[in-house]
Amino acid sequence: MQQPTLAQIFIHFLRLGMTAFGGPAMVPYIRALAVDRKQWLGEESFRLGMAVTQVIPGATAMQMAAYVGLRSRGGPGALAAYAGFGLPAFLLMLVLTMLYVSTRDVPLLVAAFGGLQLVVVALVLHAAVNFSRRYLGSLGARLLACVAGAWFGLKGNPILALVVVCALSLFLLRKEGGNAFAGEGGRQPGRPLFAALVIALAFAVFLVLLALVMPEMATLGLVMAKIDCFAFGGGYVSLPIMLHEVVEARNWVTPAQFMDGLALGQVTPGPIVMTGAFVGYLLTGLAGAVVATISVFTPSLIFVCAVTPFADKLAASPLARRAFRGSLITLVGLMAAVAVRFGLDTSWGVPEVLLALGAFTALRLGTDILWVVLGGFLAGAILL
Template sequence: MERPSLVRIFAAFLRLGLTAFGGPAMVPYIRAMAVDRKGWLSESAFRLGMAVCQLIPGATAMQMAAWVGLRSRGGPGALAAYLGFGLPAFALMAILSMLYFSAGDVPVLTAAFSGLQLVVVALILHAAVNFSRRYLDGLAAELLACVAGIWLGLRGNPILALVTVCLLSVIVFRREHGQPVTEHAGPVVGRPLLSAFVYLAGLGAILGALFVADRRLFDLGALMVKIDCFAFGGGYVSIPLMLHEMVEVRGWLTNGQFMDGIALGQVTPGPIVMTGTFVGYVVAGVAGAVVATVTVFAPSLIFLCAAMPFADRLIASPVARRVLRGSLISLVGLMAAVAARFLLAVDWNPMAALVAGGAFLALRLGADILWVVLAGAALSAFLL
C-alpha cells in the first residue's frame, strides 16, 4: 500500500469535502478514492473500518475519512483527513449562519425559511420511516423504540432513553452474534493509542482554557462533547440530543431556529452533525461556531484512534453488536418523537401542507435531499 504524505491526504479529502452531500452516501466515494484510485488501503482494511465505525459514536462519513488517514499515516493522517473533509462544510455553514442572522425580516427570506422548516419536517419523517423499516424487525424492537419515543415526547432526557434501550438490548437480543473477521486487514500503522491520548489531552486543554476564559463557551463545548459521545449509529442521533439540550433544557434556540439550522445543514456538504456549527453561532457568534464544531467532532476521532488496535475484537464482540442494535432501535423512537415535535411547531395552512407533503413524497421517491431542500425554499419564497 502507498504511504501518502499528510498534505496529500488533506488535499484529497478537501476535494471530497467540497461535494460531500448526503452524509453516509459519501462512503462509496471515499472507498473509490482511497482503495481503487490511490491504493492507500486494501479492500479488507476499508471493510474493517466500516464495521468499526458502525460500533463507535460519530458521523459515519467523517469517521471513514479519518479511518483512511489513520490506516495510511497513523494519528496525524487521521487528523489531516478529518480536517480536510470537514473544513468545507464548516466554512459554508458558518457563512450561512452569519447571513441567516444578518438578513433581518426580509419577507422573501422569511417565507423561504418557513418552507425550509416544512422540508425539515418531511426529512425527519422520511428518516424515521427508513430507520423503522431497517431496524425494527420484531415486537421487542418495536416496543423498545416506543419506550424511547414516548420518553422523549414527555421531555425526558434522550441520553437516558438511549442508555436504557442499549442495556435492555444486551439482554433481549442475546442471540445477536459478533462479526468475525475473515480477512487480514494489514498491520496497524503508527501508534494510534498515543494519538488518541494526545488528542484527548488537546481536547481537555481546550475545555480547561474555556472554563477559565469563558464559562458560556465551556458549557457549549462540554455539551457538544457529551452529544458526540452518545451519537451511536451515526449523525442523526445527535438531532434529538441537540433538540433536548439546546431547545428544551437551556433555551438557547427556539424550535424554529433549530429547524432552520438543520435545513442549512442540508444545503451544505458534510454530515447532519454540522448543525452544531449553527448552534454554536447562535450561542456565541464565530467563537461559538468554532468551539461547537471542534468539540462535537473531536470525541469520535479519539474513539476511532483508540479502537483501531482492537478493531478485530471489537467487531467480533456480541455485546458491542447488541449495544449498537439498541442504539439504532432507540434512534427510530427518538426520530419519531422529534418529527412529532416539529409537526406541532409548524404553523400549518393548506399551502404549507402542500409543500411538506410534496417534499416528503419526493424524498420517498428517491429525490436527492439537496434538490428537495432548494426546491422547497424556492417554492415557499413565492407561495407562503
C-alpha cells in the same frame, strides 16, 4: 500499500469533502479513493474500518475519513483526513449562517425559511420511516422504539433512553451475532492509542482554557462533546440529543431556529451534526461556531484512534453489535418523536400542508435531498 504525505491526505479529503452530501453515502467514494485509486490501504482493512465505525458513536463518513488517515499515516494522518473532509462543510455552514443572521428580518426570506421548516418536518419523518423499516423487524424492537419515542415525547432525556434501550438490547437481542472481519495481518497504524491520548489531552486543555477565559464557551464545548459521545448510529442520532440540549434544557435557540439550522445542514456537504456550528454562531458569533464544531467532532476522532488497535475484536463482538442494534432501535423512536415535536412547533394551513406533503412525497420517491430542500426554500418564498 502506498504511504501518502500528510498534504496529500488533506488535499484529497478536502476535495472529497466539497461534495460530501448524503452522510454515509460517501463511504463508497472514500473507498474508491483510498483502496482503488491511491491504494493507501487494502480492502480487508477498509471493511474492518466500516465494521468498527458502526459500533462507536459519531458520524460514519467523517470517521471513515479519519480511519483511512490513521491507517495510512497514524495520528497526524487521521487529523489531516478529518480536517480536510470536514472543512468545506464548516466554511459553507458559516457563510450560510452569517447570511441567515443578517437577513432573517426580510419578509421574503422569513417566508422562505418557513418553507424550509416544513421540509425539515418531512425530512425527519422520512428518515424515521426508513429507519423503522430497516431496524424494527421484531415486536420487541417495535416496543423498545415506542418506549424511547414516548419518553422523549414527554420531554425525557434522550441520552437516558439510549442507555436504557442499549442495555435492554444486550439481553433481548441475543440473535444479534458478530461477523469476523480480517485486518491487514500485523500491520497497525503508528501508535493509535498514543494519538488518542494526545488528542484527548489537547481537547481537555482546550476546554479548561475556555473555562478560565470564557466559561460560557466552555459550556458550549462540553454540551457539543456530550452530543457526539452518544451519537451511536451516525449523525441522525445527534438530532434528538441536540434538540434536547440546546432547545429544551438550555433555551439557547428556539425550535424554529433549530429547524432552520437543520435545513442549512442539509444544503451543506458533510454530516448533519454540523448544525452545531449554526448553534454556536447564534450564541457567540464566529468563536462560538469554531468551538462548537471542534467539540462536536473531536470525541469521534478520539474513539476512532482508541479502538482501531482492537477493531477486529470489537467488530466481531456480539455484545457490541447488540448494543449498536439497540441504539438504532432508539433512533427510530426518537426520530419519530422529533418529527411530531417539529410538527407541533409549526403553524399549519393549506399551503403548509401541501408543501410538507409534497416534500415528503418527493423524498419517498427518491428525489435527492438537496433538491427537496432548495425546492422547499423557493416554494416557501412564493406560497407562504
